[in-house]
Each structure stands twice: as structure tokens, then as C-alpha cells.
Amino acid sequence: MFLIAVNFVREQRWPLITLLLYVVVFGGGIALTGGQSEDDTLFMLRSTSIYGLAFTGLLAASAINNECRTRRILAVLSKGLERGKYLGGLLLGAMIASAVYCATIFAVGALATHKVGILLPFALMLMVLFLLAATVAMAFSTVFHPLLASASAAFLLGAEGIAARALGGVWLDILPAWTLVDRAVNFGAPGWHLPWAACAWAILQAAIFWALATAIFSRRDIAVAIE
Amino acid sequence: MTPVLEFDRITKRYGGPFSSRKVMALDDFSLTVNQGEILGFLGPNGAGKTTAIHLAMGFMRPTAGAGHMLGKPFGDAPTRRRIGFLAENVALYHRKAAKVVRFYGALNGLRDPQLARAVRDVLDTLELNEVRDRNVGKFSRGMMQRVGLAQALVNDPELLVLDEPTSALDPLGRVAVRELLLRARASGKTIFLSSHLLSEIESVCDRIAIVSRGRVVRIGTTGELLERADLSEIVARGIEAASFAGDVNEEGLVRFRVFAAQQRSAIERVWTSGGEVVRVNPVRRTLEEIFLELTSKSEPPKPGA
Numbered sequence: 001m002f003l004i005a006v007n008f009v010r011e012q013r014w015p016l017i018t019l020l021l022y023v024v025v026f027g028g029g030i031a032l033t034g035g036q037s038e039d040d041t042l043f044m045l046r047s048t049s050i051y052g053l054a055f056t057g058l059l060a061a062s063a064i065n066n067e068c069r070t071r072r073i074l075a076v077l078s079k080g081l082e083r084g085k086y087l088g089g090l091l092l093g094a095m096i097a098s099a100v101y102c103a104t105i106f107a108v109g110a111l112a113t114h115k116v117g118i119l120l121p122f123a124l125m126l127m128v129l130f131l132l133a134a135t136v137a138m139a140f141s142t143v144f145h146p147l148l149a150s151a152s153a154a155f156l157l158g159a160e161g162i163a164a165r166a167l168g169g170v171w172l173d174i175l176p177a178w179t180l181v182d183r184a185v186n187f188g189a190p191g192w193h194l195p196w197a198a199c200a201w202a203i204l205q206a207a208i209f210w211a212l213a214t215a216i217f218s219r220r221d222i223a224v225a226i227e
Numbered sequence: 228m229t230p231v232l233e234f235d236r237i238t239k240r241y242g243g244p245f246s247s248r249k250v251m252a253l254d255d256f257s258l259t260v261n262q263g264e265i266l267g268f269l270g271p272n273g274a275g276k277t278t279a280i281h282l283a284m285g286f287m288r289p290t291a292g293a294g295h296m297l298g299k300p301f302g303d304a305p306t307r308r309r310i311g312f313l314a315e316n317v318a319l320y321h322r323k324a325a326k327v328v329r330f331y332g333a334l335n336g337l338r339d340p341q342l343a344r345a346v347r348d349v350l351d352t353l354e355l356n357e358v359r360d361r362n363v364g365k366f367s368r369g370m371m372q373r374v375g376l377a378q379a380l381v382n383d384p385e386l387l388v389l390d391e392p393t394s395a396l397d398p399l400g401r402v403a404v405r406e407l408l409l410r411a412r413a414s415g416k417t418i419f420l421s422s423h424l425l426s427e428i429e430s431v432c433d434r435i436a437i438v439s440r441g442r443v444v445r446i447g448t449t450g451e452l453l454e455r456a457d458l459s460e461i462v463a464r465g466i467e468a469a470s471f472a473g474d475v476n477e478e479g480l481v482r483f484r485v486f487a488a489q490q491r492s493a494i495e496r497v498w499t500s501g502g503e504v505v506r507v508n509p510v511r512r513t514l515e516e517i518f519l520e521l522t523s524k525s526e527p528p529k530p531g532a
Contacts, residue, residue: 003333071318078284079334080308124310175319221287 004089027108267432317375321364
């Protein structure tokens with residue numbers, strides 16, 4: 001599984017490097033100029049976290065399709081590798097890419113704000129949010145085209161957010177998409193803290209979608225004869 | 228003989244329940260590959276060869292029927308560690324040749340130092356050692372196919388499933404692969420070989436299965452297929468070629484063909500005409516003739532099937 005993950009990150013290195021460069025140049029610029037307000041730094045951290053969310057979702061949604069389209073999946077799955085482990089490798093790869101991205105946000109944020117104490121939980125929360133987005137997008141991509149899978153994932157998580165807001169109370173944790181995105185776009189606001197309960201529910205939800213994705217992918221035809 | 232690969236009345240239909248375009252790729256398809264043999268799998272485009280191979284490898288599921296590979300149902304992941312597979316139009320990750328082969332070997336559970344040795348050996352066998360540090364993305368199709376073969380062989384498989392392994396190779400490369408297949412058979416491996424190259428099939432295969440429109444239309448040893456039991460060729464001297472509807476060769480011998488049932492009476496006619504029978508042989512046809520005959524007379528697919 002780890003081999004597949006590392007290989008996936010290697011294959012996706014250029015979009016990842018481009019995104020990292022954006023964070024480094026944008027955040028580094030703010031850190032080096034020094035005279036900018038804290039609002040600029042927070043804006044950078046908030047916006048890059050949302051870009052990271054979109055990046056992870058798209059990365060996960062296109063993973064299976066790319067492998068099938070290029071037919072590289074055939075040589076890989078001709079080896080003694082179960083489909084669930086293969087899918088796990090792709091997801092782990094997407095999460096490694098996300099972890100590198102979050103670490104970069106953390107490093108740049110720490111350099112610009114010197115607030116390591118609040119940046120660490122922020123980076124952890126982003127990882128959980130990215131994990132949720134990646135598993136939902138990947139689950140949809142087992143049956144849909146990547147663009148439709150991304151749209152479906154966005155729609156599902158959006159609908160979940162609307163439902164959580166409408167229901168309120170404990171549902172803001174049980175349906176965690178809204179809470180996590182809200183905390184990401186309001187990072188640094190007074191009283192900001194890591195939403196532990198929402199993170200735990202998000203991990204549970206990711207596990208459910210992961211199991212669903214594996215069940216579907218294990219039964220699906222991955223190659224249609226080119227004849 | 229022990230079957231290594233077995234398709235048991237498999238049907239594969241493409242297109243879901245709501246699809247307007249349904250295609251019957253395999254129709255009640257049965258085939259057995261025995262241990263230690265090279266079975267050539269021949270058929271025109273669209274006959275279902277690649278579909279059969281993809282089903283065997285577990286890339287897709289049959290609509291009906293079942294199959295076994297090395298005693299386990301198709302798609303069993305641990306069993307695939309004992310298989311070497313080369314896809315038609317091989318597609319590999321773009322990195323150094325040695326690293327590509329190493330990656331696929333590692334996926335099959337090989338670890339150093341066994342993996343390093345296996346990679347070195349297989350690159351040697353396929354004469355890829357000189358380009359081991361070149362990126363396969365810059366390789367020609369033929370070179371890419373060699374790397375594809377290397378990844379199929381790296382785990383020293385018991386069964387090789389090869390879909391058009393020489394389609395992109397030059398004549399020298401084809402000869403090398405042919406020799407490699409023969410060596411593999413000599414070492415006890417079983418090979419399921421799909422190819423369009425009739426000469427290749429004829430020269431290396433123990434048995435040949437011809438598939439057309441999703442069914443095996445003929446299977447047998449190469450000798451059985453090429454020799455026509457119902458037709459004999461008689462070569463004689465001292466007779467009039469015109470009276471036997473034959474032709475005269477450079478040595479002045481008359482050669483003519485008769486149905487096997489009429490062979491005895493034809494020989495007696497030669498004798499009564501004062502001639503002498505030089506030899507009688509079953510007619511040997513080319514694989515191309517058999518292939519064209521079998522694949523052109525198959526029934527067209529049923530509409531909407």
C-alpha cells in the first residue's frame with residue numbers, strides 16, 4: 001500500500017509543487033515584508049487552506065480515472081495486490097500530499113505569525129478536513145467521472161453542512177463538514193479552538209466512505225477491452 | 228494434465244442494464260490451458276481475446292460462468308503473485324527502466340536482496356541492462372514492450388499471460404522473445420499467448436485455440452490443426468497429370484489431392500495406369516488458411532445480444 005502511495009505522490013508531484021510554491025511565495029512574502037498586518041497573514045492561511053481542500057478533493061477524485069485512462073492500472077493490479085489495498089494506497093498518497101501541504105502552511109504560518117501553539121491544531125484540523133474530502137471524492141469516483149465525482153462530493157458535503165446548520169447543536173459535530181470548513185475560513189478569530197468532536201466524527205465518516213469505496217471498486221470492471 | 232487456467236462457460240456482456248449499446252464479448256466461452264504448455268490464442272480483432280485475458284486476470288467479472296487460475300477463482304490476489312502478465316499496448320510509469328521493474332517486483336512482495344537480483348537478471352535476459360538508467364517515457368514502443376516483459380517476468384512466474392508480446396518488436400526482438408518463451412516452457416512454465424502473428428504462434432505453441440465472436444471455434448495441437456485428416460496429397464510418377472487433375476513438378480512427378488475416403492482407389496488407379504506412387508501425405512495447410520476459414524465463416528452476432 002505504501003508503495004502505491006509513494007508512487008501516487010511522485011506522479012502528482014508537479015501540481016503539488018506548484019501549490020506549495022504558491023504557499024511559500026505568498027506566505028514567505030508576507031513573513032519577509034514584516035510590515036503587513038496580521039489580517040493579511042490570516043487571509044493567506046485561510047485561503048490556502050481552502051485551495052488545499054479543493055486540491056485534495058480533485059486529486060482523490062481523479063486518481064482512479066487517471067490510472068484506468070492511461071491503462072497503467074493493468075500492470076499494477078496484475079500483481080498480488082488486492083483492490084482495497086490499491087485504493088488505500090491512492091488515498092494514503094493523497095493524504096501524504098495533503099500532509100506535505102499542511103506542513104508547509106504550518107511552517108510558513110509559523111514564520112509569519114510565530115503562533116505555533118494555534119497553528120498546530122489548525123494544521124491537524126485541515127488534515128482531517130482533507131481526509132474527509134478525499135474519501136468522499138474517491139468514493140464517488142469509483143462510479144463517476146472525476147469532475148462529476150468532485151461535484152457530487154462538494155454537493156454532498158455542502159448538503160451535510162446545510163443540514164448541520166439547520167439542525168444545530170450536536171449535529172454540528174455529527175455532520176462535521178460545516179464545522180470544519182467554518183473553522184478553516186475563520187481561523188484566528190477570537191476564541192478559535194480545535195473542534196475535537198467534529199474531527200472525530202469526520203474521521204468516522206471518512207472510514208465509512210472508505211469502506212463504501214472499497215466495496216464498489218472491488219466489484220467494478222477496471223478495464224474495457226480496447227478491441 | 229493439470230489445468231493451470233480454466234474458463235468454464237464464461238459469458239461477458241458489455242453495457243449495463245440501461246445501456247443501449249450492449250456487446251457480447253464472450254459467449255459460453257470454455258478453454259483450458261494445461262501445465263507446461265504454450266497455448267496460442269488466436270482471433271481477429273473484436274473476437275474477445277483481450278476480454279478473456281482481462282477476466283482471467285480479475286480486471287473484470289464475467290456476466291455468467293466462472294474460471295480458475297492455478298486452482299483459485301479468477302481475481303484471487305495472492306494467486307496473481309505467481310502470474311506474469313503483459314497487457315496489449317503496455318503502459319508503465321515514466322521512470323528509470325530498472326526502477327520500473329523494481330517497483331512491479333516489489334508490488335509482488337519481493338524484497339532485497341532477492342528483488343535486486345531478480346531485477347538485474349531479468350534486465351540481463353531482455354538485454355535492457357544498458358538502458359537501465361534511462362527513463363522509459365523516452366523509450367520506443369519496442370523498448371517499452373521489453374520493459375513490460377521484464378516486469379511480467381521479474382517474479383519468476385509459474386504462468387505467463389501475454390497479450391500481443393511481440394507486436395511492437397523488430398524481427399530480432401521477436402526472435403529473442405520466441406527463444407525466451409521456449410526457455411520458459413523448458414523450465415516448466417505455462418504460457419497463455421495471445422497474438423496476431425500467425426508465424427509466431429505456429430512456431431512456438433504446443434496447442435492453438437482459435438476464437439471468433441466470443442467462442443472457441445477450433446482447438447488442437449499445432450499438428451492437428453495444420454494437417455487435414457480429410458485430404459491427402461499423392462505424388463506419383465509415370466502417369467498422365469491431366470487424368471488425375473494434378474500438376475507436374477520440376478522433377479516430372481505428378482502431384483494431386485484426393486479426399487481421404489478416395490485415397491485407396493486413387494492409388495489403385497495410379498497402379499492400373501502403370502504408374503508408381505512416390506509418397507502419400509496428409510495435406511498440410513498454413514495457419515493463415517485455417518484462421519481465415521474459421522474466422523470468416525462464423526455466424527454474425529445476434530442483434531442486441
